[in-house]
Amino acid sequence: MASVGYARVSTREQHAEGQTDVLDASGCEKVFVDYASGTLATRPALTEALGYLRRGDTLVVTKLDRLGRSVKNLKQIADELHDRGVGLRALSQGIDTTTPGGRLFFHMLAAIAEFEHDLIVERTHDGLAAARARGRSGGPKFKMTANKIRQARAMYNAGGHTVQEIADTFGVSRPTIYRHLQGDAAGATSPM
Structure with missing residues (x-):
């Protein structure tokens, strides 16, 4: 044993x-x-x-x-x-x-944890449904507003800043800046 x-x-x-x-x-x-x-x-x-x-x-x-x-x-x-x-x-x-008591305790903890998980899922679904009914949707709030995207584009076009410096200025990642520059530059001629 x-x-x-x-x-x-x-x-x-x-x-x-x-x-x-x-x-x-x-x-x-x-x-x-x-x-x-x-x-x-x-x-x-x-x-x-x-x-x-x-x-x-x-x-x-x-x-x-x-x-x-x-x-x-x-x-x-x-x-x-x-x-x-x-x-x-x-x-x-x-x-x-x-031990019999140990098995009982284990199953009680497992049942309580499962019950707690189910309650969390139910409350989350209820909260999302209530928000949708009020016209709101879940998910993160975007850090890059239209004004910040314009400022990032101006910094990028001026050429005095690296993409990392621009990202640091706005508190976002480099991929976020690239994504907004590419999306904003659909008809622009400056290279990415």
Whole structure:
């Protein structure tokens, strides 16, 4: 009966040591680490960890959000582990599915998280519908107004500024400036 750790950080620039140190201290014999976003369907180290686990083992994570992409995905993983006779421990949440109380607590948290997600989606849809009824649409407010586009075009045509300097002046990215210059210059003769 082995404790096997799983850690995940979103990018290579992030450090997994914070998680791996906790997993090592909790007695994990082996620790698998993914450097990938939790939303990605393929996480090679998780696949390897799941393949490594045997009946009676326990998969240990520091927090549940390191394991699942969503509540649904987390529940699928937990159910798969349970069917295989493998436990699940989330150290910071005090969850241990090898006990009846731990399984109950896990399912309660999963149900609450799913309920909260559904409420957020419902409120978002209601808010968007109310805004549409008032003639407004969602989405970001554009930083480049027609006046700012004219000013950017004048700066560009004068030739005294780089596109990066123009972008910095208006607090936008270079691609934004290029997009507006190209859109504004449909009939203009100056090169992009």
